[in-house]
Amino acid sequence: MDIVEQIKLFLEPRSIALLGISRQTDPNSYNIIAPLLKQGFQGKLYPVNPHTDEIMGVKTYPEVAQIEDEIDLALLFTSRKITPKILQECADKGIKAAIIVGQGFNDATDDLGKKLQNDITAIIKKTGIRVLGPNTLGTANAFLNFSLSFAEQYGLEKIPVGLVSQSGIFFGIINELRMLGKGIDLGNGCDVDVTDCLEYYEADPEVKVIALHIEGINNGRKFFQVAKRVAQKKPVIVLKTGRSKQSAKAAQSHTGSIIGKDEIWDALFKQTGLIRAHTIDEMSDLIKLFSHAPPIKGRGVGIASYSGGMGIYTLDACNKYGLNIAEPHSETMEKIVKAAPHWFNVGNPLDLWPIISTSEKSIEESLKDTILAFMENPAIDSVILFLAAWMENENTPLLLTEIISAIADAFPDKAVVLCPYGGWVHDVDIQIIENKLKKTGKVPIIPTPDRAAKALSTAATYYEFLQNT
């Protein structure tokens, strides 16, 4: 079985055996059957429990061997001591993929933990069963309506983003990372590793952007080769943690993984075209930008701001991150000058308020026409829009999201990034605006203009890399 088919069993299982599953079903029991039923997972579930006939209406089996059907995936919640034995039983049943949720293996300080992980590795070698974990939240796939995480996830959406993580926390739980289409938590990574998952996402038509959280890897050479190949096809954003000796030690007791020097990683990023995110915020911004904007054609940027002061702030950030402030374009500027007060300085950054507040049209229509004219400038590859969220107001002739969508539609080759502010004034929820725009798939929302500038610059560097290789 090739690696893509193998990883498919973890991400697209048609049938799952649940080992070590509890009879308890109260909210604090984290019984996985409840969310699986609630999420609408269409695959078959086979809970194994010798003490009952059913859990939440699902028929149980006393042991895995007695399940009559073929099983794609085994999910083990067993205590660490019996885990190797249960894994062996799964292999004996012919199961080819298993997820081990429990802790206390290579992440433990005692000899038993190491021994048990060695036992697991031996079973893998002997039987050919592939293992995700131990110490993992498992996998999630919004396209098939499931998350195997015992930590509930309401954030699953059918968006083209695939994540591989060495920690459950990056697995769609952090507020900033609510954009998971598919997710894999490697945990200790005793068998299935980041490279395997990368190959799966490479072949996956549902995934257009790949996000990796890496503490360390075991087979650097193979990772390098695969990463270099995949980066040519899809943007791969990487949050590399464990950057110092101190954190290497901590990672050892977290996932048991070995961490390379950070300088080596920096060289690897440069050579492969992997995109480095330095913080969670950056990772979130880059995932949004790559999944919602067209490829960035160049470093020319336009800035259109409801506020002159914020225009200058944005200009600072564009300068800092190596974007070029597009020279105002005489033809298109002419249109704006005509609509503006005669004393007003029309430029880039474009201060919108003096224009739209004195226009004969409505503020909303004037805003739309002004930005449309501004963006005709051929030197503008991307635009950062700093606009008031309260324009998402049903009493206005045009909603903010309608204006933004019209702009993105008019310039499909230019990246439009929206920085909305003041959502709390008039009780407008920026989240609502973001969700509406997400459906159009064209305009990322990034909270501040400096973060927008940094993300645009990072994306420009990636597309430059693609052109030069």
Added chain:
Amino acid sequence: MDIVEQIKLFLEPRSIALLGISRQTDPNSYNIIAPLLKQGFQGKLYPVNPHTDEIMGVKTYPEVAQIEDEIDLALLFTSRKITPKILQECADKGIKAAIIVGQGFNDATDDLGKKLQNDITAIIKKTGIRVLGPNTLGTANAFLNFSLSFAEQYGLEKIPVGLVSQSGIFFGIINELRMLGKGIDLGNGCDVDVTDCLEYYEADPEVKVIALHIEGINNGRKFFQVAKRVAQKKPVIVLKTGRSKQSAKAAQSHTGSIIGKDEIWDALFKQTGLIRAHTIDEMSDLIKLFSHAPPIKGRGVGIASYSGGMGIYTLDACNKYGLNIAEPHSETMEKIVKAAPHWFNVGNPLDLWPIISTSEKSIEESLKDTILAFMENPAIDSVILFLAAWMENENTPLLLTEIISAIADAFPDKAVVLCPYGGWVHDVDIQIIENKLKKTGKVPIIPTPDRAAKALSTAATYYEFLQNT
């Protein structure tokens, strides 16, 4: 009148004349009377309008000269051409403070704009009236329940933060900066400048933290002297924009202010003890940290995290920003080791989940006791807590906010920073948690651990500066 008394007229007016006030009162008219009444401002309002007797039930006057009472502050919404004339009338009436809201003066490209601003300056020199603006949203004071901004502000809270800004947008409108106790928008700054306002906040017992947004200043020597003095008394956080030649040009057409080289500003920050915020996010984080945490005594930091992976991420950030990971303290660690699984590696960062999930106590009680023991370590000056927002759940024996408050109370000399995550799971709103903690005034919420580490490091540098001067 000394400068503090003078600025008081702008921030603590007992009576306000409203010039150029419209009779229109619909929501899109931005009539300032509506929010002033709604906010509960207790001072007297004197609208001047020759076409009516009252606006929204408030008696109007045909001209300012006919107001019988003494007026602390005039607020001018007049068009630019008549503004000097109206300002003169205010001075003739004996008014000593005026705010000019309108645009089109030094911020304009035409000669008339410059001439009109010169006319205003001449009236100031001749009559002694002091002017805030032109091109300003005015002032706001939560302690007296008012904002003069025509852009509505629901974010006013009686918190000990005073802001001076050269742009209305920083004036409590940006989502990240919803923490304004008092605010002053300088606009063009033709008269009242950042130094004047700094002296006012210096003397203000209601303000413990000062935040400045500066594009440029006119009297650098005076600013330097005052800033150096004030920084010894209260933290002064500065967002300096207009950092390049390009942005200097843009600032010229925004507020007409002259911008110094960024290197000069960096030297000024070092010499005065002013605290530089490089981004809006940083400014927000620093304002929260300084207004909600005790002085930072040193660079020793503890990291306690619900997630091992995030502990490593936080460790990276602490290393990067020059915080010291406190050596585990044998005595206090002993208590934690006893409660943890015997195979578990108890250290700093402290991975909480394996301890609290296997405890005989409730998860919440175990969490509280574990962190309390962890913080007994004398090498810990600050702690970064990465915890699940869904613990703010009424079905649990202890709410997250109760746990956090108990920790802050037990260690009043140590800074406790909370990074809550996963608020959207179980529909818990992190904003609610933040508002509850804000009332205790002890624990800042900072969205991510890297931002928490950076803010703690910046604060430590400030307190080191105070000790060394």
